[in-house]
Amino acid sequence: MYVSADLIWLAVALPLAGFLLNGALAIWRPTSKTAVSVIGPAVLLGAFAVVLLVFRSYALSGIATPVLVRLWSWVPAGSLQVDLSFVVDRLSLVMLLVVTGVGSLIHLFSVGYMKEDPGYARYFAYLNLFIVFMLVLVLGASFPVLFIGWEGVGLCSYLLIGFWFGEKANADAGKKAFLVNRIGDFGFLVAMFLLWTSVGSLDFARVAELAPTQLAAGGTMVTLITLFLFLGCAGKSAQIPLYVWLPDAMAGPTPVSALIHAATMVTAGVYLVARTNFLFAMAPLSSTVVAGVGAATALFAATIGLRQYDIKKVLAYSTVSQLGYMFLAVGTGAYVAGIFHLVTHAFFKALLFLGAGSVIHSMHHAYHATHSHEDAQDMRNMGGLRRHMPWTFALMLIATLAIAGIPPFSGFFSKDEILAAAFARGAELPLFRLFWLFGVAAAALTAFYMARLMAMTFFGHNRTGAEEQKHLHEAPAIMTVPLLVLGLLSAAGGMINLPELVGGDARLEHWLDPVLEAGHRYFPLEMPHGQTEYVLIGLAIVIAVGGLVAGWRVTMARPIVPARLAPAEAGFWKVLFHKYYVDEFYEAAIVGPLRRFSEKVLWKDVDQGIIDGGGVEGSARLARTLGWIGSRLQTGQVGLYLTMFLAGALGIFFVVMG
Amino acid sequence: MLLGPSLAISAMLFSIGVVGVLVRRNAIVVFMCIELMLNAVNLTFVALSRYYGVAGQLMVFFVMTVAAAEAAVGLAIILAVFRHTKSVDLKANTLLQG
Numbered sequence: 078m079y080v081s082a083d084l085i086w087l088a089v090a091l092p093l094a095g096f097l098l099n100g101a102l103a104i105w106r107p108t109s110k111t112a113v114s115v116i117g118p119a120v121l122l123g124a125f126a127v128v129l130l131v132f133r134s135y136a137l138s139g140i141a142t143p144v145l146v147r148l149w150s151w152v153p154a155g156s157l158q159v160d161l162s163f164v165v166d167r168l169s170l171v172m173l174l175v176v177t178g179v180g181s182l183i184h185l186f187s188v189g190y191m192k193e194d195p196g197y198a199r200y201f202a203y204l205n206l207f208i209v210f211m212l213v214l215v216l217g218a219s220f221p222v223l224f225i226g227w228e229g230v231g232l233c234s235y236l237l238i239g240f241w242f243g244e245k246a247n248a249d250a251g252k253k254a255f256l257v258n259r260i261g262d263f264g265f266l267v268a269m270f271l272l273w274t275s276v277g278s279l280d281f282a283r284v285a286e287l288a289p290t291q292l293a294a295g296g297t298m299v300t301l302i303t304l305f306l307f308l309g310c311a312g313k314s315a316q317i318p319l320y321v322w323l324p325d326a327m328a329g330p331t332p333v334s335a336l337i338h339a340a341t342m343v344t345a346g347v348y349l350v351a352r353t354n355f356l357f358a359m360a361p362l363s364s365t366v367v368a369g370v371g372a373a374t375a376l377f378a379a380t381i382g383l384r385q386y387d388i389k390k391v392l393a394y395s396t397v398s399q400l401g402y403m404f405l406a407v408g409t410g411a412y413v414a415g416i417f418h419l420v421t422h423a424f425f426k427a428l429l430f431l432g433a434g435s436v437i438h439s440m441h442h443a444y445h446a447t448h449s450h451e452d453a454q455d456m457r458n459m460g461g462l463r464r465h466m467p468w469t470f471a472l473m474l475i476a477t478l479a480i481a482g483i484p485p486f487s488g489f490f491s492k493d494e495i496l497a498a499a500f501a502r503g504a505e506l507p508l509f510r511l512f513w514l515f516g517v518a519a520a521a522l523t524a525f526y527m528a529r530l531m532a533m534t535f536f537g538h539n540r541t542g543a544e545e546q547k548h549l550h551e552a553p554a555i556m557t558v559p560l561l562v563l564g565l566l567s568a569a570g571g572m573i574n575l576p577e578l579v580g581g582d583a584r585l586e587h588w589l590d591p592v593l594e595a596g597h598r599y600f601p602l603e604m605p606h607g608q609t610e611y612v613l614i615g616l617a618i619v620i621a622v623g624g625l626v627a628g629w630r631v632t633m634a635r636p637i638v639p640a641r642l643a644p645a646e647a648g649f650w651k652v653l654f655h656k657y658y659v660d661e662f663y664e665a666a667i668v669g670p671l672r673r674f675s676e677k678v679l680w681k682d683v684d685q686g687i688i689d690g691g692g693v694e695g696s697a698r699l700a701r702t703l704g705w706i707g708s709r710l711q712t713g714q715v716g717l718y719l720t721m722f723l724a725g726a727l728g729i730f731f732v733v734m735g
Numbered sequence: 736m737l738l739g740p741s742l743a744i745s746a747m748l749f750s751i752g753v754v755g756v757l758v759r760r761n762a763i764v765v766f767m768c769i770e771l772m773l774n775a776v777n778l779t780f781v782a783l784s785r786y787y788g789v790a791g792q793l794m795v796f797f798v799m800t801v802a803a804a805e806a807a808v809g810l811a812i813i814l815a816v817f818r819h820t821k822s823v824d825l826k827a828n829t830l831l832q833g
Contacts, residue, residue, distance in 0.1 A: 713829025715765075719756055 261312015310346030331434030354596030368408025375401030487570030524624025
């Protein structure tokens with residue numbers, strides 16, 4: 078069956094309908110959970126089906142040119158003509174498959190996970206709305222349309238982080254995510270303004286066409302544009318220095334963390350760099366900055382992940398770290414590797430988060446049954462869970478091996494490709510050797526903290542409590558089946574882009590070639606071959622295995638004590654536990670001074686002093702003073718009036734007589 | 736012929752009227768001084784009509800008519816004020832003070 082790419086609007090309309098229906102139910106029938114359970118995942122599965130059909134037709138047709146789906150004219154303003162149009166090409170199709178595919182699985186998982194939540198309908202309304210905006214982001218054929226999605230997913234992220242807004246910490250986390258993202262959005266907007274003034278268009282296709290003639294390669298303008306764009310990416314994709322919101326975003330429900338803060342939204346920055354590869358490739362300085370920030374973030378976040386106890390916090394820092402890898406890839410010019418890692422990461426990180434959700438679900442039930450107030454997310458309270466949750470354990474183990482980079486799991490291929498690319502770029506730009514080293518170190522740490530997570534959660538003695546232990550159980554099928562699918566994808570996801578070295582055909586690379594052609598032309602990259610490739614792969618495997626073994630050994634060396642008995646952290650561990658005190662630093666250096674400035678200067682001085690005091694009360698005081706002066710003349714003394722009358726008459730007399 | 740002395744008397748009368756208006760406190764005296772000023776002007780009109788035609792004399796009748804009307808209203812006001820405050824002293828009547 079041939080399906081025209083024009084039908085892609087249906088993939089957006091379905092979740093939108095889901096949002097409206099679930100939203101209506103959330104307002105008028107919050108208790109009708111059955112309807113929500115059907116509508117929520119069904120619209121997503123429908124969207125996935127549409128995407129699959131479009132993908133199949135597009136792939137079978139063999140064409141590589143993008144299909145522009147123009148819906149309506151959005152901003153017709155003189156020479157600025159922005160249409161609400163979608164672009165269906167090979168890059169957006171890959172993203173669409175990931176968003177709707179992984180999204181569907183997470184929607185299904187949510188049915189089990191959120192079943193007992195009073196805000197069930199509201200949750201699915203938000204989740205559907207998120208998918209709508211994510212699809213607009215991916216499909217947008219111009220910067221402004223992409224920006225709608227960009228802001229929309231930010232809104233949904235805010236709504237879902239603060240989903241349990243009854244607790245102030247959750248609401249604060251939502252606000253933090255929103256505000257930190259504003260900094261990035263400022264960069265995105267400035268980049269759009271600069272593009273408009275220098276190139277005169279905001280359509281991706283037009284900009285790609287005009288940029289080589291309108292902008293000097295390596296020039297100041299293109300460097301500025303790309304750096305501002307990257308500021309936006311750093312906000313959305315949680316890179317240094319704007320990563321601080323993502324770990325706090327774990328305040329939301331766990332499937333949200335899996336969908337928004339691991340698999341889809343946070344990869345939007347990587348997608349944007351890949352989408353605008355023609356610009357970044359023209360600005361080697363910006364690309365180096367992207368790669369450098371990515372590499373630094375990968376290592377930095379991985380070290381923090383070493384000493385977190387909240388299972389979701391470990392995964393959050395892991396996500397920040399893996400996003401760093403993706404930026405290292407796209408900054409190196411290995412756009413395919415970046416997208417490849419984006420896809421595999423979506424599989425195994427979604428699996429890890431959903432697995433963690435399954436664990437938390439079980440822990441929560443156990444503590445709920447005994448009315449205990451222990452922390453259900455603290456890994457020190459877990460241990461030995463593999464006996465209670467064999468499916469979750471087995472599937473999370475696959476994801477762990479994938480993220481650690483053990484062949485033949487998916488993460489191995491994508492991460493190896495990134496590191497090989499960074500190494501290869503090092504031949505011409507030595508700085509990339511340092512980035513490569515960062516990446517290798519981060520890979521070792523990744524394996525370490527993942528081994529620690531698995532060991533603390535699933536191995537050793539159970540520390541939940543004797544009574545609670547009886548209530549630990551495997552999750553229901555609605556939760557384990559999505560896990561199973563993600564497990565298969567995590568294990569075999571590498572198949573989409575097997576390197577030629579192992580007899581693969583680098584399918585994703587050939588598939589994406591037409592989209593990334595410009596980027597590869599301006600910023601060519603010669604990947605290592607032969608002996609170097611073998612050495613790099615060997616090193617990667619040694620590092621991964623070494624990291625896993627070290628993580629296991631160090632964690633199991635000493636018995637772990639439950640959270641309430643745990644001693645205080647000391648030494649460098651304490652620094653890591655407190656996340657390098659970055660939040661405290663931001664609080665002291667930026668948030669605090671800003672707040673004080675707002676209160677003391679902007680509020681007390683500017684608003685109350687100048688505007689209220691000078692403008693509002695000042696004008697009143699001026700009128701009163703003038704009136705008072707006038708009233709002094711009104712003495713009621715007729716004599717005085719007559720004197721003044723005479724003086725005035727004489728004055729006029731003399732003036733007229735000259 | 737007698738224009739110079741006529742205008743001089745007129746000026747003197749007017750000045751006496753002005754000074755009286757300015758310095759006296761009794762409302763009736765002030766009122767009388769205003770009449771004095773009006774009549775000083777009348778004298779000027781009559782004196783000058785000899786050179787400029789009868790229009791000046793005509794004007795004097797107008798002034799006298801208006802002065803009569805004014806006297807009626809003015810005295811009525813003064814009477815009303817006196818009934819109200821038992822005084823016609825201008826310094827004491829400062830109800831319209833700002």
